[in-house]
Amino acid sequence: MLSYGTDNSTDDCTDKTSAMDPLWKRLEGNEDVPKGEDVTSKIIGDFGKWQLKISVLMALLKLPIAYYQLNIIFMAPPQDFWCSKPANFAKYTVEEWRKICVPHVEERPCLIFDPDLLLLDPTLDKYLIPLVPCYNFEYDVSVFRRTITSDWNLVCTRHYLAHVCQCVMMWGIVIGGILFGSWADRHGRRVPLITSILIQGVASVLASVIPWFWVFLINWFILALASGGVGIISFVLCMEVVSGKWRTLIPVIYQLPFGFGNAVMAGLAYWLRDWRQLEFALGFFSSLFILYWFWVPESPRWLLATGHTEEAVVVLKDITRQNGKHVSSSYIRQLITEHTQEKHKEPEFMSFLKSSNMRKKTILLSLNWFCTGLSFYTFSQYLGSIGGNIFFAVALTGIISTLGGLTCIFIITRVGRKTTVAIYQIVTALCFVLILVTPRGMFLNDFPRLLFAGIGFAGMAGTIPALYLFSGELFPTLGRNVGVSGVTTFARIASMVAPIVVALESYLVNLPIILLAIVSIAQIFMILPLPETKDSPLPETLEEAEKF
Template identity: 40%
Template sequence: MNDLNGNLKLEIQQASRRDFVQETVGDFGRWQFKISLLMSLLKLPMAWFQLGIVFIAPPFDFTCKVPTEQEGKDWKLIAQPNSCYLRNISALNETASKIPCDWGYEYDRSTMKSTIIMEWNLVCQSARLVEVTQITFMFGVLLGSVIFGVAADRYGRKSSLIVAIILQAVCGIISSLVSSFWIFVFVRFFLALGNGGTLISSFVMCMESVSGTYRTIVPILYQTPYVFGNLIMTFLAYYLNDWRKLNLVLSVLSCLFISYIWLLSESPRWLLAVGKKMEALKILKAAARMNNKKSPVEFRKDEENYFIAQVFEKPNFSQLLVTPELRKRTIFLSLSWFLTGVIFFALSQYMSSVGKNIYLSVIASGALAVPGTIMCIFIIRKTGRKKTIIFANILTTVSTAAIAFFPKGEYTADWPRLILSALVFTGISMSLPAFFLFTGELYPTTLRNAGSGGTIMFSKIGSMVAPFLLTLQSVFESLTVIVLAALGLLTIVFIAPLPETMGKELLETVADLQKQKLNKKNIQLTDNESFEDKDGCNSVLR
């Protein structure tokens, strides 16, 4: 108990400090715009590799190869679509009619001329290996977020980010050239480590550069290039029509981000936190000039001691559970992010097969994503964070469930399914940015990074579950969207108990959270005391 009181006292002392970086460079200017733009562009390769499974292993028809010479044999074999057996029409019974596909497979190459499924025959008994590919990748993203998150705190934001970018690009190129499936999975795992590293390091650098009201707008707009990344990949996939060429081109393009070695400076907040005052001042002076800030840079001795002391006050996930209110928020956010990860990545893969034309399906699903993100900025200011998330989840859930009522192939170009898939991703593009913002605002400043990073990490665990939901289509076609719609409703259930944050000051410390909770109880108590019962006695809940 004494330790907790001591921590709260330290947090209050820290919260009373002025924001030295904010006063030096302002809330937002050309310097913050440059960093925000550079960080948001990293969403392009994040989308290319996280959603690349859509085009390197798309769904398509296959048949068993029929042997060319059947003369002199006591069979007459014919192939059936998507069957793992040849059928011997000369057999006397059903059991004898099934002949294994010992002569290989024939694939429908009208969508893609080459995929990992075609190259390594990942069908029938080996079909589960496609799921292994994506699960291994998303586990790498999860692990990369943890490893590079720790590295970013210890060795710096920029250096960790550059290492992640290089790892991602180099492993992407290697994975395009390997001839073994298991080596491909192994190299792609390290690619995922880099992908997860760019995700966490870029977000932290972006948020540490902006202040004031721009911490509402920037986290939303930061997500936008992810949609463009998916669309760029779709057009390249259509033009290249080969998984190796596509993966290689995307990997070479991701090499362009290595230029951040020269374009990007270290986070001044991190430099101040580890006591590298002179390096931080040099960057801040340059940033102030870029922002046309004429106020001199001053640095008080008490601030120097404060920033250096912060290195030894790193919060961890266990601190998110120290009070009942923190436990409630952390548990509900973790569950909600887990389900969000399942829904987003399952739908991203499912949308590739929502219509007969994979390219049209992906483009249609992403067409309204950018307008959805822009709408989020306006809606969130009018209705609040929680209502925006709930409304967007309802839109996603209803649209997902409605797909089940329109079987594939019944309408020209499957237009009802394409329209619904566009509405699905409109909802997702509204809910995700709002959810990122909402999550950060629910935690006090001293726990914000640990709270946001710790709970959002559960979405990566959810992404590892997503491939299994896609296999439900083998039971019956609409089962996947029905289950995803049910999970969408469950997400709303977990979001609903959380408090709205719009119009409220950001909490600085755990003590502020406790004070807010106490004030709320006092207000409720006062309201109850203002009502009298029929006998004139105060009606107070005891």
Template identity: 40%
Template sequence: MEESKTSLKVPPNQDKTQNDIIRTVVGDFGRWQLRISLLMALVKLPIAWFQLSIVFLAPSTKFWCKKPEDFHNITDETWRVLMEPNNTNSAKGLNQGHCLIRNVESSNIDNISEDLISCTNGFIYDTSMFLSSITTEWDLVCDKQKFTDLSQIVFMFGVLLGNIILGVLADKYGRKRILVICLFFQSIFGILASFSPFLWLFILLRFLLALTNGGTMVTSFVLCIEIVEGKWRTIIPILYQIPFGLGNSVMSIVAYFLRDWRKFHLTISLLSFLFVSFIWLIPESPRWLLVAGKKNKAFKELIFAAKENKRDMPNFKDTLQNITHNKSCKDNGKLKQLFSTRELSKRTILLCINWAIAGITFFAFTQYMGFIGNNLFLNVALGGFTVLPGTFLCIFLVSNFGRRLTIAYSHAFTALCFFLILPFPKGVYPFDWPRILFAGCGIIGLSVSIPAIYLYTGELIPTALRNTGLGFVMMFSRLTSMLAPLIISLQDVAVFLPLLILGVATAIQVLLVLPLPETEKSRLPDDIKDIESRYGQNEAKDDENGNQYL
């Protein structure tokens, strides 16, 4: 936090870059940055609720064939014992039950054939844990079980498109405007989905919800990273990730008390609507306003920020007028600009591959962890808290070893954990403690690498393209996340395959991050020219404070 009153005298005739201006006027970190950082971090709560809510919308459910009216004189338990086949014709995958039953003529239970027939009278579901779910309401079992996976695939595809489309729009029209629009429609589509009478309408509304969720995700992170400088540019974007994990825990508590899927989804949607109030609480990014050539609006935001941080600058306006960068945003947010130079193309391609592997690793291993315990609510809640040690460890490593090496080390550690699980078969050791130990260590490794790569990506891409670039490279994590169920299902082919694939993929990430430049103690590039000003020459250009352009 800044000291109470700081008088800053900057010669009015000295040219200043945007980084210099923001740092000089508002400081590295003060009350203004603290307020915005906290608000942006809280936005991660609804992001987590909607992206991970499928766990409670379509939980693992036991089911059996409904008995015909002709068998009203026998109990449900007797019916199940008589009709369920004593073989392997049970449903595979998420839900547990039999899709076929023994054939019986009329109500004569003594005349039961070993021939199997489908359940023509529908299904009965175990409601001991959940009163209702999308599985029980729309009979998403047996041949229709694939629609559960489809609904989540469509959702993740919506997040993918939202990352790109709304990221581009945020670079063109501003961070605040797009973020507030996303927060509003995210809640509206969530509320509408809670009342959907049809499965396909539910999937459509969740897709539209996902579009805005993806926009919220990328825009809130960019706004967070653009307001801080110095050591805080390392700390704040990493701490920003914590509420995503805590959102899991909050969601688990809500689901514990609301066992009906409609009430649960409506509640998280209404809670999400509270974040629309941020329209009065957050500013537009001064960095974006300066890049966009909106000097007057940027001046107003910076003056307000300086006052909130209790900083006094007598020749403030003169200093602002001498900014050397006066750009227009008409070309901001064009995807083709990410490949306009050799250096930026290299960064974009390597980041795309890194995010692709990160997506499949994170979502596949998270799903793999979900089968460890029997208490779903406790598993999800505790899983949310595991991000805390990894996040604080990430801050320590990034501060001492830099971004690139931290990501490389954490990838190597995570891959090692995956490989170390393989020699220990399931069910051999008490409570499977070796598998749980190394799996927990793997989660910590992911908790280090994911926040670090978020930070690293935001620093490698210039301000004029930051939302566009983040949305584009993160698109690949959404694409590969759709493959997570397929990776997990490979254990039916060979038990070791999922972990072997994840381990090899994570090890490859180590090699992919090393060619990228270190960004520690480097100031954020405003545009492509800032990047080329360094990499177009043999030596990096330092500013008066010893900071380099990325």
């Protein structure tokens, strides 16, 4: 745990066992660090025990992020329902009642034959019986004992409210990323992160017990705000604590628990079969992350970038101790004073649109994120519809996502960020085309289409961590939260468009896949004008980012 105490008597001692380290050679020989080099990494190293600890802690936060973004699948799953049987029809079984009360042309029993007339003569010609609305419903509990659909009767004229829940979640994540991201850029990463973690856990537990739908929806929005804050700040922290080759690996590995979170959520949903119990379990687990208050210090890179020199010295000295390196506070202070720039004002997202170079990068990244989000959320629904078991489908999606992220690690370290994104986009586009040209029903269980769907989803799963890393490196430290949050907002907007794209299947069976193929091909051309960031120093200010 980080100690914020004063310097002790060992401040002016150095660790003689580390004399062979290049940094400590420089410190003992009072050699200058060349201008432009990363002072933070020169003091604490590219990667050590402390960076490993922070990287693991930030990656674990992807688990609850996955839960809240996708648990609507188990909160409002497809569920059979029927109009409740009136007391006057007690002599009929449920199946008999359903057969005589529902028009055969109706997929769902929102309108039924007038029960009063049916009671007079069940064999009466149905064309002579008017239809009346059904107000009381019963639900199939063979798979799920309780859902938000059954709790609040989100069927028929209220069916759209289930989709509203997901839209509220995505808009909340968008706004939360902006609000918490801006707070983190102005006042540090630590307090906004812990605050969002606390709100996320409390709001999730409250969601499991709130009995009123509209109050639940308000609480759901607050939960989404916090989830957006956790996501953006944890990613930026993950980038800022490492340097060198680890700046490539760690932000990619950070994304992997998201897929694992899907699989865990599917397992919990299978075990509990009750949305309230599931939400309580997720909220209880999320609340444990409040312990991060004792384990996560302020970002030293942010402290240096904003001129908080004395606080940075304390944090950096404690980090060197945890990494097994000891150096005097006075020398750290001297190094910082000589090689850090003066404090700059944190830019807003709109600031990135005012200069030509950053405007081009911001617009292209935003378009890429929109296309990625549209493909990911639309194709997630398509992949889930292939299997008949919803728990297996969601778990499989999570596993495939994790595998796609693992392959990204090997590719991105060799060919760079831009090329990696392009490779995965080509794979995804090719799979969409292969799905289109493969006839339906020609093979057992449509095996080739299922195979192409799996590879295509893995391609999208590999695109996301690479694009996250690429976006984070194109924006400066002062404004990185706001920048990454701003461009990833378009992926959330795309997630709200995804159900509309899926619905186009009713007009033309392959129309959604045709559109996704076009979008994926367009992405390839939108990534090409952006600069490669591999082995380049992170820009600290907007001015540095504009020159890159």
